[in-house]
Amino acid sequence: MKRLEGRVALVTGGLRGIGEAVAARLAEEGASVMVADLDASDGGRLGGNMAYVRLDVGDESQWQAAVTAVRARFGRLDILVANAGIGGTGPIREVTLEDWHKTMRVNLDGVFLATKHCADLMAESGRDHPGGASIVNISSIMGLVGLATAGPYNASKGAVRLLTKANALEFAQAKLPIRVNSVHPGFVETPLLVNSSPQEAIDFYHAGTPMGRMAQPSEIASVVAFLASDDASFMTGSELVVDGGWTAQ
């Protein structure tokens, strides 16, 4: 039997990059996956045990609709991967309040709303597994260390790290069967990052990483799948760094 057979996952930002790899990996391990993303133009890539729901993660009313859709379609929710994120860089004196709020809305509000609206259904579903239900929040190494001119992004990802720990403790204390952990990827070779970065930045991502390369999205997905499974049943409130040694140097 596959490790995630019979489980239902919701992956935000699931049509591209890390989210796409996560959705594919969870499905490969037997889970039914609700892919949430802004637009369905890439929806042709959805596999057999996947469904799509349109979701702007910063919009609370859309979250209520998304969870209703998950309940209607699958009847349960065992795994939540809060992956949707956007950039947020620039010299701090030039960052507009509007840009700041835009980054926080997706990267931080999106994780808060995900947890808030999925927790009830996950608490029900989590009783069926020894390891409970599992929330995996995708933070970043930029949630651990600063980077010049990445203030908004750093702040949003650092906030996700501690929101994760507070929620892990809260659910444990309330005896709700939901584990909460964060994943901190280094530089990942996603189309979004590669296409938006000048060559000198790409060179920096490779050369600055002790392992001398960027990560493949599948290398982040494998960690998410581990955290989603009962193999990680004693892990909650943990931060899993996947960065080729970046933060160790």
Added chain:
Amino acid sequence: MAKLDGKVALVTGGTSGIGEGAVRRLVADGAKVVFTGSNETAAKRVADETGAVFQRSAVEDPAAWEALSAFIRERFGRLDIAFANAGIEGGDGSVENIGIEGWNRILAVNLTGVMLTCQAAVRLMRETAGGEGSIIINSSMSAYKPMGNFVGYSTTKGALIALTKSVAIHCANQGTKIRCNSIHPGVVETAMISGIIEGNPDPAAARAAYEGMAPLNRMGRVEEIAALVAFLASDETAFITGSEYSIDGGSTAGMMGV
């Protein structure tokens, strides 16, 4: 095909507790396993039940590492995984009452022993496995939450964080694909802990005290720690190096509310 098929793993301190659990899990996932320790009776039981190979060897003894490396080279021809697990706490105490012999003994096993494990593993992985491999170091949540009455244990477990990162950076800078990561278990219900609980005048209270140390309100199981070891040993974690993975039921995540 199991995910560790074809790989050879070394587990130090594999005759009981987390080490024994790791031997069992790595074998179940397809690896050939050699394990060390000093308790030959326990070793025979683990070897008989798993097919893993026991070698009596002391992690703090450099000469023993030469013999063990030669054995691995001849018997298995390669080394892909090393779980530096052996550790002690006997002879420990607070900063006011620990004796120098106890302190030196704990440093020798918990710190020098792990360095020697890494040294032998890196050499073998470069020589026999094309410079690829995974080293997993068993630290403890005591690295983050040092105990006042275990100054030696806490100090060595903290030092293992820096040792792990130094090994990881070296191996990456050398262009190898040898990874090195630390794990940090909370309180785990090993036979040793069970014995302490049963030996307490009020076993129920002792059990509740241990369980209450984690927000999940239970102790970890050996199998749960072994699952993380097996994950970090696998090719699934090819981009993970120099990391510290807590596995403690939330113990180091922060404070419980009132």
